Each structure stands twice: as C-alpha cells, then as structure tokens.
Amino acid sequence: xxxxxxxxxxxxxxxxxxxxxxxxxxxxxxxxxxxxxxxxxxxxxxxxxxxxxxxxxxxxxxxxxxxxxxxxxxxxxxxxxxxxxxxxxxxxxxxxxxxxxxxxxxxxxxxxxxxxxxxxxxxxxxxxxxxxxxxxxxxxxxxxxxxxxxxxxxxxxxxxxxxxxxxxxxxxxxxxxxxx
Amino acid sequence: xxxxxxxxxxxxxxxxxxxxxxxxxxxxxxxxxxxxxxxxxxxxxxxxxxxxxxxxxxxxxxxxxxxxxxxxxxxxxxxxxxxxxxxxxxxxxxxxxxxxxxxxxxxxxxxxxxxxxxxxxxxxxxxxxxxxxxxxxxxxxxxxxxxxxxxxxxxxxxxxxxxxxxxxxxxxxxxxxxxxxxxxxxxxxxxxxxxxxxxxxxxxxxxxxxxxxxxxxxxxxxxxxxxxxxxxxxxxxxxxxxxxxxxxxxxxxxxxxxxxxxxxxxxxxxxxxxxxxxxxxxxxxxxxxxxxxxxxxxxxxxxxxxxxxxxxxxxxxxxxxxxxxxxxxxxxxxxxxxxxxxxxxxxxxxxxxxxxxxxxxxxxxxxxxxxxxxxxxxxxxxxxxxxxxxxxxxxxxxxxxxxxxxxxxxxxxxxx
Numbered sequence: 001x002x003x004x005x006x007x008x009x010x011x012x013x014x015x016x017x018x019x020x021x022x023x024x025x026x027x028x029x030x031x032x033x034x035x036x037x038x039x040x041x042x043x044x045x046x047x048x049x050x051x052x053x054x055x056x057x058x059x060x061x062x063x064x065x066x067x068x069x070x071x072x073x074x075x076x077x078x079x080x081x082x083x084x085x086x087x088x089x090x091x092x093x094x095x096x097x098x099x100x101x102x103x104x105x106x107x108x109x110x111x112x113x114x115x116x117x118x119x120x121x122x123x124x125x126x127x128x129x130x131x132x133x134x135x136x137x138x139x140x141x142x143x144x145x146x147x148x149x150x151x152x153x154x155x156x157x158x159x160x161x162x163x164x165x166x167x168x169x170x171x172x173x174x175x176x177x178x179x180x
Numbered sequence: 181x182x183x184x185x186x187x188x189x190x191x192x193x194x195x196x197x198x199x200x201x202x203x204x205x206x207x208x209x210x211x212x213x214x215x216x217x218x219x220x221x222x223x224x225x226x227x228x229x230x231x232x233x234x235x236x237x238x239x240x241x242x243x244x245x246x247x248x249x250x251x252x253x254x255x256x257x258x259x260x261x262x263x264x265x266x267x268x269x270x271x272x273x274x275x276x277x278x279x280x281x282x283x284x285x286x287x288x289x290x291x292x293x294x295x296x297x298x299x300x301x302x303x304x305x306x307x308x309x310x311x312x313x314x315x316x317x318x319x320x321x322x323x324x325x326x327x328x329x330x331x332x333x334x335x336x337x338x339x340x341x342x343x344x345x346x347x348x349x350x351x352x353x354x355x356x357x358x359x360x361x362x363x364x365x366x367x368x369x370x371x372x373x374x375x376x377x378x379x380x381x382x383x384x385x386x387x388x389x390x391x392x393x394x395x396x397x398x399x400x401x402x403x404x405x406x407x408x409x410x411x412x413x414x415x416x417x418x419x420x421x422x423x424x425x426x427x428x429x430x431x432x433x434x435x436x437x438x439x440x441x442x443x444x445x446x447x448x449x450x451x452x453x454x455x456x457x458x459x460x461x462x463x464x465x466x467x468x469x470x471x472x473x474x475x476x477x478x479x480x481x482x483x484x485x486x487x488x489x490x491x492x493x494x495x496x497x498x499x500x501x502x503x504x505x506x507x508x509x510x511x512x513x514x515x516x517x518x519x520x521x522x523x524x525x526x527x528x529x530x531x532x533x534x535x536x537x538x539x540x541x542x543x544x545x546x547x548x549x550x551x552x553x554x555x556x557x558x559x560x561x562x563x564x565x566x567x568x569x570x571x572x573x574x575x576x577x578x579x580x581x582x583x584x585x586x587x588x589x590x591x592x593x594x595x596x
Contacts, residue, residue, distance in 0.1 A: 027397075030316045030363040034298065034306030041307070042299045045437055047386055048378050048445050077254060086254040097461030101572050103452070108463075111446045118448040121386035125255050125284055128384050172455060176392060176466035 049117035053162030056116065059133040060157045063150070066142025069135045073124045082146045087125070091146050096171065106147030110172055112164040116140045137161075187518035189511025190539035194521035197492065197537050242267075247277055248346045257285025257384075260327070263352045265345035265496065266477050271523075271531035272322075273352035275407050280414050281327055281350070283385035287434055291418040294382065296364075296402070300440035303369030310418055314404065316359040321401060321424060323529045324498045326351035326470045328427035328454050334562065334577040339593040343482040347593070348475055348581070351498070353531035356422045358403035361396050365440075374440045378447075379421055382436035389430050390444035391423065395468070399424050402435065425500030425529035426468045427575075429454050456573030467576055470500035472559045474507055474534070474551035475581040485589035488542035493520070497532045499553035506552045507534040513546035513582065513596045514561075520549070528554075545585045546596045562595055 049055040071080070079085030092104020105115065120136045122128050131139065141156040149164065150156075186193050238245065245267040251259025261280040263273055273279075291310045299305035327350035333340035340347055370393070377396045380388040391400070401422040404410060411417040416433030423430050429449055444450065444466070456464040474497035479485060497504045503526055508517035520534035534549070552558040560568075562579035569576075582596040 027362045027366045028317055028360060030359070030367055031312075032367050033312035033315060034304070034308050034364070034367050035312075037297055037299055037305040037307045042297065042305055045297055046299070046439065047380065047437075048388070048439055048441075050441070050443060051446050052443075086252060095461065096457060096463075097459065101457055101461070103457060105452070108457075109448075109452050111451065114446055114448055114451055117445070121388065122284065122384075122448075125258065125384075128284065128386070171461065172451070172463050172465040173458075174466050175464050176468055177394070 047117070047121050049113050049120070051111045051113050051162060053113060053158055056113070056158035056161060057133045058158060059137050060155050061134050061136070061138025061141050062155045063138075063141045063145040063152050065134075066138035066140070066145070069131070069139050070142050073131065073135075074139065077125065082143065090143055093148065096168070104147075105143060106149060106167070108168050108171070110166055110169050111162075112140070112144060112149075112166055113162050115143055116161060185539070187510065187512070187516040189516075189545050190541055191493075191509060191511050191516075191518035192537040192539055194519060194536050197521075197535070245277070247279065248349075255284070257282055260350060262346045262349035264343070265349045265351075266343040266480050266482060267345065268477075269494065269533070271353050271496075271525075271533050272407060273354055273531075275354070275409065275412050275415070278325075278352040278354065278406070278412070278415055279327065279350045281428065282414070283383070283387050285384055286414045287383045288413070289382060289418060289434060294418055294436065296419060296436060296438065298364055298368045298438045298440075300378070300438075301371040301374035301442060302365075302440050303371065304367070306364075306368050308364070313359060313402070313419070316363060318357050318359055318404070319401070320355055320357040320405075321399070321422065322353070322355045322525075322527055323422065323424040324351055324353040324470075324531050325422070325428045325431055326473075326498070326500075328429055328467075328470070328575040331473070331577040332574050334579055334581075335566075335571050335574065337571075339595050341481060341593055344475055344477055344480040344581075348473075350428075351473075351531075353498075354406050355408065356401055356403040357405035357408075358401040358422065361400040361402050361421070361438075362398075364402065364438075365393075365396060368440070370440055373442050376441045376444050378437075378439040378441055378445045379430070379432040379435060380437040380439075381416075381432050381434040383434050387429075387432060387449065388445065388447045389432060389450055390441070390447065390466075391421075391430055392466075392468070393440070395423055395426065423468075425470060425502075427454065427470055427500075430468065454575055456569065456575050458573065459570035464573070464576075468500075470498075471576065471578045472499035472501065472504070472551045472553045472557050473497065473578040474504075474549045474559055476509070476547050476549050476583060479547070479585070479591055480583055481591050481593055483591055485540060485585060485591070487589070488540055491538045491540055493536045493538050493547070495520075495534050495549050497522075497534055497549070497551035498530060499551065499555075499557065500529055501557060502528045502554040503530075504532040504551055505554045505556075507532070508550050508552075509534075509536045509538075510548040510550075511538060511545045514548055514580070517550070540585070542587060544587055546594065547583045547585060548580050548596070550580050 330350035
C-alpha cells in the first residue's frame with residue numbers, strides 16, 4: 001500500500017495538538033501497535049515504591065528478622081553491621097555541612113521508602129530479586145535500626161514505613177526546571 | 181607579538197591552517213626524503229592482503245585505543261569504563277568505545293522476549309514488542325551522552341594525572357536513531373495531572389529514575405540504533421532512552437517499563453546519588469542539564485611535545501543547553517585568549533570539535549580552553565565553581581581545564 005511521506009507529519013500534528021502539552025514538539029503519527037496491558041500484567045512488573053507508600057506490597061518485617069537476613073545475604077559485601085565490606089557503607093549520622101561530610105543512608109537519604117524500593121529491585125547484588133517482600137521489609141527495618149532511626153522492637157509495614165520521617169527529608173533543593 | 185599571533189604564548193589565528201603557505205609548510209616538514217621509494221619495498225605491496233571480514237575491527241596497531249575500566253573487584257559488573265577521548269578525533273565516538281556505567285552488569289536480553297510496558301497515569305496502558313516498535317517512524321539525533329559524575333576528579337585537592345579520556349571520558353557522542361517518545365505517550369493518552377515519567381531498565385539492577393514529562397514530550401527518543409547499527413548490549417540493547425543534554429543516568433538502558441506519574445518516585449539514583457551536596461548541607465536535586473564544558477585533547481597529558489614549532493591544538497566542547505557558540509584557547513594560563521575554529525557541524529547538545537594553530541617557542545606554557553554556549557553561559561573558572569558548590573558535590577564538575585607544558589615537552593594537569 002502506498003503511504004505518502006507526509007502522512008506522518010500531517011496526521012501527527014492534529015493528534016499532537018490534542019494531547020501534547022504546550023511547548024511540546026508536534027507529535028508524529030505512529031502505527032498504534034501497542035497492545036492493551038492488563039492490570040495483572042502491570043502488577044506483575046510494577047516495582048515502583050513512591051514516597052507516599054503507593055506501590056508497597058502487603059507484608060511486614062521486624063528488626064530482629066532483618067538482622068538474620070542481613071547476616072546471611074548482605075554482610076559479605078556490606079560488612080558486619082553495615083560497615084567494613086567491599087560495598088557501600090550503610091551507616092552514617094554525621095553532619096552534612098562539615099569539612100568532611102559523609103553522605104549515607106541515615107543522614108542523607110530523604111525517604112525510607114527508597115530503601116525498600118532499592119533493596120527489592122537491586123539487592124543482593126549476586127541474586128537480585130531473591131528476597132521475598134517480608135525479607136525486604138525486615139532488612140529495611142534492620143538498616144533503619146542500625147542508623148538509629150527506629151527502635152529495636154519495630155515491625156515495619158506498608159503503613160508505617162512511608163510515615164517514618166528521615167532526618168534529611170527537607171535537605172534537597174529541586175533545581176528543575178529553574179536550571180538552566 | 182607578530183601580526184598572525186592573536187594571543188600570548190604563540191596562539192595563531194584560527195584560519196591560518198586554511199592558508200596555503202602554512203599548510204604547504206607543514207606538509208613538507210612531515211615527509212622525509214625517500215619515503216615514497218621505501219614504501220614500494222614493503223612486504224604488503226607484494227603479497228595479497230587479508231580476505232573480507234563480516235564485521236571490521238580496528239588495526240592491530242591501534243590496540244591501545246581502548247576503554248579504561250574501573251569496577252568493583254568483588255562485583256565486576258558494577259563500575260564504569262571511560263572513552264579514550266585523547267586518542268580520538270572528530271565528534272563521533274565509535275560504538276565499541278562509548279563509555280559505560282553499569283550498576284550490575286550487561287544483561288543478555290533476547291529481543292524476542294523483551295517488551296516495553298507504558299502504564300500509570302495514562303488512558304490506555306500498553307505493551308510494545310520489539311517487532312512492533314521497529315514499525316514506528318524513526319528520527320535521528322546526533323548528541324552527547326555524559327555521566328553526571330564525569331570529570332569528578334576535578335573536585336580533588338590535587339590535580340589528577342591521567343590521559344584526558346580517563347578524566348573527562350564519561351562522555352561520548354553518537355548518532356542515535358529511534359522513536360520520539362511523544363509518539364508512544366500520545367498513543368497511550370497521558371492524564372492531565374501527570375508530570376513525571378518513571379523509566380526502568382531490564383538489567384539486574386532494574387535501574388530506575390524519574391524524568392520530567394515535559395522533556396519526554398519535547399525531544400526524548402526511544403533509541404534502537406547507535407551510529408547506524410542496532411544498540412550494543414552495553415549501551416542498552418535492544419532499547420534505551422536518549423534525552424539530549426540531560427545527565428546520562430536518565431538515558432535508561434535496556435528500557436522495559438515507563439510509568440507516567442504525578443510525582444517523582446525518589447529512586448536511589450535521584451536521591452542518594454546524582455544529587456550535589458552544597459557547603460551549607462543542602463543538596464541540589466534533579467540537576468538534569470549538563471553544563472557547558474571543554475578541554476584540549478591534543479596536546480594533553482600523555483603527549484610529549486617534539487620541540488618548538490607549529491602544533492595543531494584540538495579539543496572538544498559541548499553544552500546541555502544548546503549549541504556551542506564560542507571556544508577560546510589560552511597559552512598563558514588565562515591571561516589572554518584566542519578564538520578557536522569550530523569545526524562543522526556545530527549541533528545542539530552535541531560534541532563540537534575546536535581547533536587552533538599554535539607556534540610553541542619551547543618555553544613553559546599553560547594551555548586552557550573555555551566554552552560559551554548559545555545561551556551565553558560560559559564555562560567557569562575552577563575557583564568560581566568551587567566557591568559556588570564547595571568540594572563535596574561530586575557531580576556536575578565543568579570548570580576550565582589546564583595543561584602545563586614544560587620546556588622538556590612533557591605535559592601535566594595543573595590547577596591554574
């Protein structure tokens with residue numbers, strides 16, 4: 001079938017005007033070959049955990065369980081108790097405005113949900129995705145405990161994790177879109 | 181200073197190389213008498229050469245032109261490799277030399293099983309197969325990709341002594357070809373309250389970041405091809421994002437999921453990393469645009485000047501804000517400047533090659549370059565940048581780079 005070259009531009013311009021925000025380039029027309037994605041297929045792939053807790057799975061984990069999981073699955077690289085391994089140190093409480101600031105989970109990360117999100121998607125490095133949700137909650141609890149952010153008897157859940165106020169929650173200045 | 185000298189230290193007018201007399205003089209000096217006759221006696225003139233190859237490789241004499249790898253010995257897939265910019269010319273980086281940053285290795289993706297999911301705040305959540313994506317209209321864009329942590333040794337107290345590519349080479353430049361992301365967003369129908377797009381890779385780190393939706397609509401590509409061929413595995417095969425001018429962590433490789441959202445996800449790589457701590461303890465976040473940068477690649481540390489005479493200074497400049505408008509070169513540590521020639525094409529958010537002839541008199545000199553982009557932004561002095569940002573930001577270092585040329589012809593990196 002003969003397709004005039006200009007179709008991509010002409011058709012797209014109309015659609016672009018309808019859907020794209022002001023300032024966006026005119027949208028060209030595509031063949032529209034995307035297949036509808038079912039809610040189940042999306043849920044199976046959606047790993048995002050937002051600061052408000054959306055995306056957190058059901059489940060819970062205690063500091064005590066987390067210590068056991070950590071020692072089995074994390075300590076080889078991160079060292080016993082969060083320091084002293086080949087991988088990044090996981091403990092830090094020092095000031096960020098001193099001459100030798102030490103950016104770490106405890107004193108720099110603005111959201112506790114990010115700890116859960118990152119451990120679930122990327123850790124442990126040699127077998128990412130091998131911890132179940134309860135183990136991820138538990139390891140997250142242990143890391144927050146090591147940083148003196150929660151007491152030793154804490155059980156972390158989808159409800160209390162996003163409500164935990166990290167010390168550096170307000171330490172970031174968004175430079176987009178002011179920059180440049 | 182003679183008529184042809186436009187700045188101190190022997191910097192000549194940028195157009196002098198184009199003039200016949202100078203060009204002829206250079207050529208004559210480089211060709212020893214008798215060379216032509218000797219070439220006919222070389223063995224490769226008298227035996228058949230090698231047969232054809234399915235995919236060509238560089239000459240074995242160029243085997244030292246390689247990426248320099250720096251990775252965690254306990255986790256060899258977690259690290260970086262640098263583009264050897266000191267060994268390259270022009271503006272295009274060969275695919276095998278494009279810099280790398282992997283968080284947990286290069287995934288071995290079967291394209292027949294790879295799909296892109298587009299969901300979240302959209303009217304029609306969609307899945308795209310590779311076969312489907314390859315039927316979409318494609319566009320090409322030549323642009324740089326630069327890691328936000330490129331040049332970070334510049335923050336160190338002491339100047340790093342290493343070839344320039346292993347200092348500033350977490351930056352490369354390619355022709356990227358793919359589908360405007362706006363076409364796919366339009367097909368899915370973005371809800372009006374959405375402002376961000378969470379992109380995620382299919383690697384073992386499931387690397388994810390938040391992208392402003394405005395950039396996604398504007399000029400972001402879902403790239404399938406790099407410099408004419410399908411993406412290399414280490415550069416995201418079969419699918420990656422390209423966001424011209426934005427720091428490279430956003431150009432998600434092995435792209436498998438795009439989630440339209442009303443807020444950023446606050447991933448590790450946009451909170452704990454790729455944010456710049458300021459002296460007052462606050463940190464810059466979502467500092468996406470890579471600022472104007474330039475440096476001289478020839479001569480540079482690792483080169484040795486071969487006595488007084490005429491040299492062709494060459495270097496690279498780019499800006500995430502647009503085109504490079506001007507590059508100036510100094511041979512006296514910034515006291516005087518000469519305007520370099522910008523080699524065409526000069527494209528927005530793209531490596532730009534500059535050149536300038538230099539008559540070196542054999543005495544110590546300090547070579548510098550500084551770039552100005554089309555917005556008027558000029559690459560800062562190192563002291564200015566550090567006064568603004570402190571020394572613990574790690575990312576987005578773009579200060580003027582200085583090479584000290586000694587009388588013996590050696591070259592080292594200095595803070596000047």
